[in-house]
Amino acid sequence: xxxxxxxxxxxxxxxxxxxxxxxxxxxxxxxxxxxxxxxxxxxxxxxxxxxxxxxxxxxxxxxxxxxxxxxxxxxxxxxxxxxxxxxxxxxxxxxxxxxxxxxxxxxxxxxxxxxxxxxxxxxxxxxxxxxxxxxxxxxxxxxxxxxxxxxxxxxxxxxxxxxxxxxxxxxxxxxxxxxxxxxxxxxxxxxxxxxxxxxxxxxxxxxxxxxxxxxxxxxxxxxxxxxxxxxxxxxxxxxxxxxxxxxxxxxxxxxxxxxxxxxxxxxxxxxxxxxxxxxxxxxxxxxxxxxxxxxxxxxxxxxxxxxxxxxxxxxxxxxxxxxxxxxxxxxxxxxxxxxxxxxxxxxxxxxxxxxxxxxxxxxxxxxxxxxxxxxxxxxxxxxxxxxxxxxxxxxxxxxxxxxxxxxxxxxxxxxxxxxxxxxxxxxxxxxxxxxxxxxxxxxxxxxxxxxxxxxxxxxxxxxxxxxxxxxxxxxx
DNA sequence: ATGTCC
Numbered sequence: 001x002x003x004x005x006x007x008x009x010x011x012x013x014x015x016x017x018x019x020x021x022x023x024x025x026x027x028x029x030x031x032x033x034x035x036x037x038x039x040x041x042x043x044x045x046x047x048x049x050x051x052x053x054x055x056x057x058x059x060x061x062x063x064x065x066x067x068x069x070x071x072x073x074x075x076x077x078x079x080x081x082x083x084x085x086x087x088x089x090x091x092x093x094x095x096x097x098x099x100x101x102x103x104x105x106x107x108x109x110x111x112x113x114x115x116x117x118x119x120x121x122x123x124x125x126x127x128x129x130x131x132x133x134x135x136x137x138x139x140x141x142x143x144x145x146x147x148x149x150x151x152x153x154x155x156x157x158x159x160x161x162x163x164x165x166x167x168x169x170x171x172x173x174x175x176x177x178x179x180x181x182x183x184x185x186x187x188x189x190x191x192x193x194x195x196x197x198x199x200x201x202x203x204x205x206x207x208x209x210x211x212x213x214x215x216x217x218x219x220x221x222x223x224x225x226x227x228x229x230x231x232x233x234x235x236x237x238x239x240x241x242x243x244x245x246x247x248x249x250x251x252x253x254x255x256x257x258x259x260x261x262x263x264x265x266x267x268x269x270x271x272x273x274x275x276x277x278x279x280x281x282x283x284x285x286x287x288x289x290x291x292x293x294x295x296x297x298x299x300x301x302x303x304x305x306x307x308x309x310x311x312x313x314x315x316x317x318x319x320x321x322x323x324x325x326x327x328x329x330x331x332x333x334x335x336x337x338x339x340x341x342x343x344x345x346x347x348x349x350x351x352x353x354x355x356x357x358x359x360x361x362x363x364x365x366x367x368x369x370x371x372x373x374x375x376x377x378x379x380x381x382x383x384x385x386x387x388x389x390x391x392x393x394x395x396x397x398x399x400x401x402x403x404x405x406x407x408x409x410x411x412x413x414x415x416x417x418x419x420x421x422x423x424x425x426x427x428x429x430x431x432x433x434x435x436x437x438x439x440x441x442x443x444x445x446x447x448x449x450x451x452x453x454x455x456x457x458x459x460x461x462x463x464x465x466x467x468x469x470x471x472x473x474x475x476x
Numbered sequence: 477a478t479g480t481c482c
Contacts (some may be wrong), residue, residue, distance in 0.1 A: 098477070131480065200480085201480090239479070243477085
């Protein structure tokens, strides 16, 4: 993007001042280098979001932002339901509650290295992955409804994990307000055999080690020290979330004339949050959140089973689980007033600052751990929220490296087998169901994660706790 | 992201 269209606020904040239909400014958190790399369409999409009814504060984009369906991925849009504010299926994303959970293992990097190949094979055998993959769990219609209502709580009730896991999951593992009756039978049918599966694309299951600790106190609160091995799981709500997105995009688009919202872009289909359709979507989307939480909980159980076979001394305990594709009702101060607002985070991670009441008590001083996954083979980070991020970004930060190259271009530029062999030479063991997928996920197709993190912390909306490097990666 | 175009 051309920097001249922005008003530079700080080294890492750039504003598009309101013009035309924009109701609020657009603000991009990024370095000048990252902003120059960003597609022009991110600016166009941000201006479109800033023009939607009832938007509050500013339409925001994170340093990892790239073009998405309607809203940018790496975008935040906050709306006031009491004043005509909208909810948008494209503002949440198709993979509802896609997110990352990270577990301590009680093991050191060296413990993994001795069994690296065997562990990679065992994890790949235990956790189904790839497009259309199914698991060993078959749910009846009533079981699906229970799962959609209770999320990871349902999973733990059925033997997949512990109360301690729930205590370290966003919303305690259960998103309230889910209404499975608003989820189509098609969506439920698609999910029937897909619980406990990783999916495809940028989803992964990795064993990583802590390469560097930046914040000793916070790392200690999270139970981590240099050299520790961790497991990170990145996946979402599979076919169910995708179908909810598809169903409600069509319904919202059709209802826009009735709601008096002009259709400037079909991808920006939305409904007043207070309308019947808006409430129906909220009930369905929250069911999708619970599906993703249950899915990551079941995968955690499968990972524990895999470790028990190869490294029985491992003790996998959940540090935290946080989503980066959601719309949540939260209280924020805007224009000097506390309001209940609907916060769309699409490819943006919630990050609570130290002292926030929603934190598990042992993280009260450190703040919420937020997991930022790099591209395949590159570093991942644990960050924590700041009060500035709460005030200026509705408690939201980036979610990953962010694509720099389209999937199509990446597929034409790289060969999956070569990508995997190159990473293997660097000591990273990949197991994948798709070489084509591996080409699309080549590290070179993504932005530099270190640059994204430095821009996020430079803007003071997060602070660094640890950096991790992968040892094993199971990839859809 | 996705039964990657029912």
